[in-house]
Structures are given as C-alpha cells and as structure tokens.
Amino acid sequence: MTSNLNEGLLADRLAATQATYRGDRVLVNALGDFIRSASERQIVRINPIAFARARNLPEQQVIDLFLHARKAGLLTMEWHYVCRGCGQIVESFTVLNDAGEHFFCNTCLGHRDADLSDFVEVGFSVSPAVRASRFLAPSNLTAEENAEFSVSENALNADSIPLRQVFKRDTIFVCYVDAGETRTFNLMLEPGHVGFSHGRDLEVKVGKSGPNDPVHCVYRENRVPEPVVEVAPGPLEFHLTNGTSSRFRALALKIVNPERWSVKLADFLSGSQLLSTQTFLDLFPSETLMSSGGLAVKRVTLLFTDLKGSTALYDRIGDMKAFNLVRQHFGVLRDVITANEGALVKTIGDAVMASFTEPSNAVRAARDMLTQIAEYNAAAGEEIIVLKIGAHCGPCLAVTLNDHLDYFGQTVNLAARVQGLAEANEIWLTDDLYRQAGLSPDLKDYDADQLSVRVKGIDREVLVHRLRLQKAGHPRG
Numbered sequence: 024m025t026s027n028l029n030e031g032l033l034a035d036r037l038a039a040t041q042a043t044y045r046g047d048r049v050l051v052n053a054l055g056d057f058i059r060s061a062s063e064r065q066i067v068r069i070n071p072i073a074f075a076r077a078r079n080l081p082e083q084q085v086i087d088l089f090l091h092a093r094k095a096g097l098l099t100m101e102w103h104y105v106c107r108g109c110g111q112i113v114e115s116f117t118v119l120n121d122a123g124e125h126f127f128c129n130t131c132l133g134h135r136d137a138d139l140s141d142f143v144e145v146g147f148s149v150s151p152a153v154r155a156s157r158f159l160a161p162s163n164l165t166a167e168e169n170a171e172f173s174v175s176e177n178a179l180n181a182d183s184i185p186l187r188q189v190f191k192r193d194t195i196f197v198c199y200v201d202a203g204e205t206r207t208f209n210l211m212l213e214p215g216h217v218g219f220s221h222g223r224d225l226e227v228k229v230g231k232s233g234p235n236d237p238v239h240c241v242y243r244e245n246r247v248p249e250p251v252v253e254v255a256p257g258p259l260e261f262h263l264t265n266g267t268s269s270r271f272r273a274l275a276l277k278i279v280n281p282e283r284w285s286v287k288l289a290d291f292l293s294g295s296q297l298l299s300t301q302t303f304l305d306l307f308p309s310e311t312l313m314s315s316g317g318l319a320v321k322r323v324t325l326l327f328t329d330l331k332g333s334t335a336l337y338d339r340i341g342d343m344k345a346f347n348l349v350r351q352h353f354g355v356l357r358d359v360i361t362a363n364e365g366a367l368v369k370t371i372g373d374a375v376m377a378s379f380t381e382p383s384n385a386v387r388a389a390r391d392m393l394t395q396i397a398e399y400n401a402a403a404g405e406e407i408i409v410l411k412i413g414a415h416c417g418p419c420l421a422v423t424l425n426d427h428l429d430y431f432g433q434t435v436n437l438a439a440r441v442q443g444l445a446e447a448n449e450i451w452l453t454d455d456l457y458r459q460a461g462l463s464p465d466l467k468d469y470d471a472d473q474l475s476v477r478v479k480g481i482d483r484e485v486l487v488h489r490l491r492l493q494k495a496g497h498p499r500g
C-alpha cells in the first residue's frame with residue numbers, strides 16, 4: 024500500500040475531475056494510477072508534458088486534465104522561475120499575481136528577467152490532503168536531496184544531459200551548515216573550476232605550486248561577487264562559516280568545461296503556453312492578473328479576425344439579429360481556437376484576438392475558421408458572415424488590462440495591422456510567422472502572394488503573405 028494515501032479522497036476528487044473534464048476516462052485513470060503508484064518525489068512538480076509523453080497521451084488533453092484536477096483539489100499548481108545560469112528554481116508562485124518582472128539568483132549572483140516563454144515553468148503536485156510528500160517541504164530533505172530537488176527536472180546542459188545528473192556527478196560536497204557554525208572540508212582538487220553556492224569560486228590551476236594555504240569563506244545574506252581564488256591542484260583545507268541567522272545548504276561543484284556551461288529547459292510547460300491554454304483562462308480567470316507592469320513573453324503568435332461588412336449587416340437585419348449572429352460566430356471561432364490549442368484573449372467589437380504557442384496551430388486555426396464559417400453560411404443559406412484574418416508572431420508583454428489577460432507591444436500592433444489589410448476570406452500572415460509555421464500541408468488549397476507593405480505605426484516595410492482559397496471547382500493549372 025502506498026504511504027500517506029487517502030484513497031477515499033482520491034476517489035472523490037478523481038470523480039470530481041472527470042465530471043468537469045469530460046475528456047477521455049483513460050487519461051483520468053492514468054492520473055489516478057500515477058498518484059497511487061508513483062514515488063513521493065515524483066508526485067511533486069509533475070511536468071504534464073513529460074507525463075503525456077511517457078504514456079503516449081495527447082499533451083494538450085493532459086494539460087487540460089491537470090487543470091481540471093487542480094480545480095477539483097486533486098492537484099496543486101506552481102509557477103517556477105528557473106535561473107538560466109544554474110538551472111535552479113529560484114522563486115515559486117501559486118498565482119501569477121505574486122510574480123515579479125525580475126528575480127535574483129543567490130547562487131549565480133545574477134539578476135534575471137522573467138520570461139514566460141523560456142525560464143518560467145509550470146509544475147503540478149498532488150494535493151497533500153490526497154497524498155502527502157516530504158518533497159513539498161525541501162528543508163526537511165537531506166542536503167543531497169535538497170540540492171538535487173532545487174534544480175529543475177527539465178533543465179539540461181549544453182550536451183542535453185539533465186542538470187540534476189550533472190550536479191550529482193560533479194558535486195564535491197553538499198551539506199547543511201547551521202547558523203553560526205563553521206565546517207571544515209579537506210578537499211582534493213583536480214585542475215579546473217570549482218563553483219560554490221555560497222561564496223567565491225576556486226580556479227585550480229596547473230602549474231601553480233602548492234601546498235595551498237587554507238581558504239576561509241563566510242556565507243552572508245546578500246553576498247556580493249568576489250574575485251576567484253587561484254589555488255594549486257592537490258589538497259586544500261576549506262573552512263566555511265555560516266554568518267547568517269538561519270541554516271543554509273552549501274554546495275561545491277566541479278565545473279567541467281565552464282566555457283560550455285549553459286542551461287536550457289526541455290519539454291516543459293511554459294508560463295506563456297499556459298496563458299495560451301483556453302482551459303486555464305476558463306477555469307482560473309482571476310489568476311491571469313499581474314500586479315507587475317507586465318511579464319515578458321519571448322514568443323507568442325497573435326491572430327486577429329474581423330467581420331467584413333458588419334455595418335451593412337446591422338442595417339439589413341437589425342441590431343438584435345446581428346448581435347445574435349455575431350455571438351454565434353464568436354462561438355464558432357472560439358471552438359476552432361480551442362481545438363487548435365490556442366486561447367481566445369478577447370473580443371473587440373466584432374473582432375477576435377487569439378493567442379497560440381505554436382505558430383502552425385495559429386495558421387491551422389485561421390484555415391479552420393474560414394472552413395467553419397463557410398459551413399455556417401451554407402447552413403444559413405447565404406454568405407452572412409465574412410471573415411478577414413491576420414496573424415503575426417514575436418515577443419510581447421503579457422499584461423493585465425480591465426481585469427483581463429491581454430498582450431501589449433509592437434507584435435500586437437503588427438498582428439492587428441496585418442489583419443486590417445485582409446479582404447474577405449483572406450488570411451494575411453507576416454513573413455516571420457509564415458517561415459516559422461512550416462505551412463505547406465495545411466495550406467495546399469490556398470494561393471499565396473508575397474507582398475511588401477507599409478502599415479501605420481511601423482517604421483519599415485513589412486513582408487507579408489496573402490493567402491486566398493482557390494475557388495472550388497476551379498483548380499489551378
């Protein structure tokens with residue numbers, strides 16, 4: 024039997040999850056099996072993408088499932104700021120509201136800008152009421168476990184080796200040091216670089232003659248960068264004093280190939296992807312609010328639609344009927360956006376703004392919008408709704424406007440301007456998006472023209488692609 028498992032509560036919350044999720048029961052069962060059988064370590068900071076891949080399940084559906092499970096109290100969720108210098112999780116938040124634009128890594132002594140696309144990862148844990156885990160309180164772990172667990176499981180080095188593995192392999196010492204305590208380590212150093220979580224680094228230089236003098240290091244709050252100490256290979260007596268008022272976990276790491284030292288995150292659920300997940304916006308609308316001025320998103324694809332001839336439509340059928348029609352068309356577009364793994368950010372009059380993590384999903388959504396609206400019109404017996412679509416991708420700021428998630432910046436402006444160029448049933452894409460989307464299979468039925476245009480507010484020519492559906496029954500050639 025699994026320790027600390029409340030089977031009754033697990034069953035209740037799995038049922039509550041299934042009730043709102045309404046997706047495939049196989050996925051809910053997979054989550055239940057995992058909660059029962061996984062190790063204590065595995066049930067904390069679960070990566071939904073890794074979870075999906077390990078079980079050959081559809082990723083977006085697993086993300087949706089985890090969000091419903093969170094709503095049902097089965098899982099909890101955290102945003103983690105990962106240091107791009109060392110791969111450690113420096114700050115964690117349960118809601119975005121607490122997240123700042125910058126953070127500071129006390130190991131690297133580096134100021135970092137938060138970027139929701141790159142080094143902000145979202146992880147889920149099993150609710151401690153359902154199954155407790157001592158990994159929820161890292162200060163209760165052994166120093167070795169604490170060191171390993173402080174590094175993001177998704178962080179890889181330049182050779183794509185998990186950093187947790189690298190830390191484990193190259194650790195010289197790791198231990199807790201109590202407040203005021205001094206520890207002495209007799210190190211045997213090989214040539215190379217030694218990094219510490221708590222003080223000045225060592226450069227162990229070939230050719231430098233020993234024996235080495237003892238090195239003393241005092242760890243203080245708000246420590247500042249200090250010059251590297253050069254020492255000779257061989258024995259070194261290292262004294263470490265904790266000058267703070269609380270216990271800390273010290274780590275010394277042999278840095279192999281410091282010039283090749285780099286950190287990347289792989290296969291993780293990024294903060295920006297979560298913000299482009301409709302289920303998240305639907306289930307937790309208040310959690311997209313940011314107290315800061317906005318958080319950087321390095322990559323997002325923004326798609327705008329508008330209706331052609333809506334004024335004439337209102338004149339012809341009256342406000343009431345037109346409003347109903349516009350609302351129905353919002354429903355069609357929303358379904359298409361969700362089906363293509365995007366999120367409806369907002370509606371503006373008759374227009375829609377949507378966000379996507381994957382450029383190709385945005386392009387597929389644009390195509391599906393035209394197809395679905397054509398079917399809608401066919402059912403209505405006239406071409407009553409006519410769409411004009413434009414999209415662009417790039418960096419922008421995720422912000423809170425009117426108590427809602429919104430995006431701000433030149434990428435937003437350009438996406439909107441490019442939409443403004445589209446005529447009836449056209450999709451206009453910037454070249455940036457066109458190149459990234461890998462378009463061929465999705466748009467084989469479309470004629471594409473490349474144009475260089477000037478748009479208001481952009482101080483340069485913009486290369487765009489105009490896509491028009493080939494007329495049915497009139498194939499080219």
Ligand SMILES: [Zn+2]
Nearest residue numbers: 106109128131
């Ligand atoms: Zn760091």
